[in-house]
Amino acid sequence: xxxxxxxSWTVTSQTLIPTSASRRHAVAPSRPxxxxxxxxxxxxxxxxxQQAQYHAQHQSEAxxxxxxxxxxxxxxxxxxxxxxxxxxxxxxxxxxxxQPQLPPLEDVLGAAACALLGGPLVALAAAKAALRxxxxxxxxxxxLYLQAGLPASGAALPPNSVCVRPTGDARGNGAxxxxxxxxxxxxxxxxxxxxDRAAFYARHPDGVGDFAAAIDDEWTIDxxxxxxxxxxxxxxxxxHSARRCNVARYYARSQRRIAFFTTRDVAAGEELLYDxxxxxxRGREHLELP
Numbered sequence: 001x002x003x004x005x006x007x008s009w010t011v012t013s014q015t016l017i018p019t020s021a022s023r024r025h026a027v028a029p030s031r032p033x034x035x036x037x038x039x040x041x042x043x044x045x046x047x048x049x050q051q052a053q054y055h056a057q058h059q060s061e062a063x064x065x066x067x068x069x070x071x072x073x074x075x076x077x078x079x080x081x082x083x084x085x086x087x088x089x090x091x092x093x094x095x096x097x098x099q100p101q102l103p104p105l106e107d108v109l110g111a112a113a114c115a116l117l118g119g120p121l122v123a124l125a126a127a128k129a130a131l132r133x134x135x136x137x138x139x140x141x142x143x144l145y146l147q148a149g150l151p152a153s154g155a156a157l158p159p160n161s162v163c164v165r166p167t168g169d170a171r172g173n174g175a176x177x178x179x180x181x182x183x184x185x186x187x188x189x190x191x192x193x194x195x196d197r198a199a200f201y202a203r204h205p206d207g208v209g210d211f212a213a214a215i216d217d218e219w220t221i222d223x224x225x226x227x228x229x230x231x232x233x234x235x236x237x238x239x240h241s242a243r244r245c246n247v248a249r250y251y252a253r254s255q256r257r258i259a260f261f262t263t264r265d266v267a268a269g270e271e272l273l274y275d276x277x278x279x280x281x282r283g284r285e286h287l288e289l290p
Contacts, residue, residue: 007173017266023039024259026166029272043270056084061068068159080179083126091149105179108152120170122163124137127148127174133151133152133153134148134149134150134151135147135148136148136250138252138253138254139253140216140254141216141217141218141251141253145251145253147250147251149248150248150249150250150261151250151261152250152252152259153182153186154184154185155182155184155185155187156185157181157185157186157187157188157233158179160179161178161179161181162175162176162177162178162181162187162233162272163176163178163233164176164230164231164233164237165230167239167271171239171289173230173237174192174238174239174271174272175202175233175235175237175238175239175271175272176269176270176271176272177266177267177268177269177270177271177272178265178268179268180265180267181262181266182262182265182269183262183263183264183265184261184262185261185262186259186260186261187233187235187260187261187262187272188234188235188259188260189235189257189258189259189260190213190220190221190223190235190236190249190258190260191221191226191234192212192219192221192223192224192225192226192236192260193218193221193222193223193224193225194219194221194222195212195219195221195222195257196218196219196220196221197217197220200212200220200222200258203222211214211223211224211226211227211257212224215251215253215256215257215258216253219256222258223235223236232277232286235260238260238272238273238274239271239273239287239289240274240275240276240289241273241274241275241289241290242275242288242290243290244273244290245263245273245274245275246263246264246266246270246272246274247260247261247262247263247272247273248260248261248263248274248275249274260274
């Protein structure tokens with residue numbers, strides 16, 4: 001599934017797999033899926049009907065204010081990048097304008113190449129200086145990843161701050177705040193069995209794994225063993241929402257790690273939700289819950 005969390009960008013065409021509403025699926029990329037069994041088709045049909053009913057009942061419930069909070073890091077990062085590029089251009093213009101006569105073209109090409117190559121680096125440095133721990137750059141397996149708007153660390157979640165209980169609708173169980181949780185709180189890592197591509201397909205020949213989350217195009221974390229332990233909160237228990245989400249993911253792919261943080265203050269009794277990303281819902285947008 002593509003890393004498309006709130007205020008988080010991935011400069012790649014990779015697929016990053018999130019977790020599903022009442023069942024978590026990891027759909028590994030670049031391999032055709034085997035035909036689904038009749039039992040699985042029946043399960044998906046029943047779930048689709050339940051989700052459609054839930055969607056019709058709750059479509060207008062999402063507060064618009066949270067959407068602005070989710071993307072609060074994007075304008076800052078974009079402004080920092082634009083300011084850096086504008087500054088580079090202004091400096092070049094000032095240097096050329098100060099010359100009584102423009103130098104030969106061949107003398108300018110080298111400086112222009114340096115400016116073009118150095119501009120993006122200056123923009124990244126400016127964004128990092130502006131956002132500090134809320135802007136991250138990672139070069140992993142030949143791909144450049146950018147994340148903005150969420151920290152890499154935060155205060156630990158106090159014990160018994162989250163309870164796992166039924167949502168009362170088609171989604172099954174969900175994770176709810178048992179006490180107020182401040183913004184920036186570290187909720188935990190997505191832990192479980194680490195599977196490479198071969199092991200993943202050996203376990204899930206159709207390319208669909210329950211309760212699995214992909215780190216990159218090679219490694220997946222399978223948290224199936226944590227699902228049934230409702231007495232101990234695990235990120236696998238959190239459901240999806242694109243408009244009401246109050247949690248975001250931080251990827252440290254070189255460490256094979258996915259961490260979760262609250263993006264705003266969460267009130268007691270409020271459900272913890274995060275955006276699974278557009279890639280997960282592609283082709284089945286009608287099943288996405290609000």
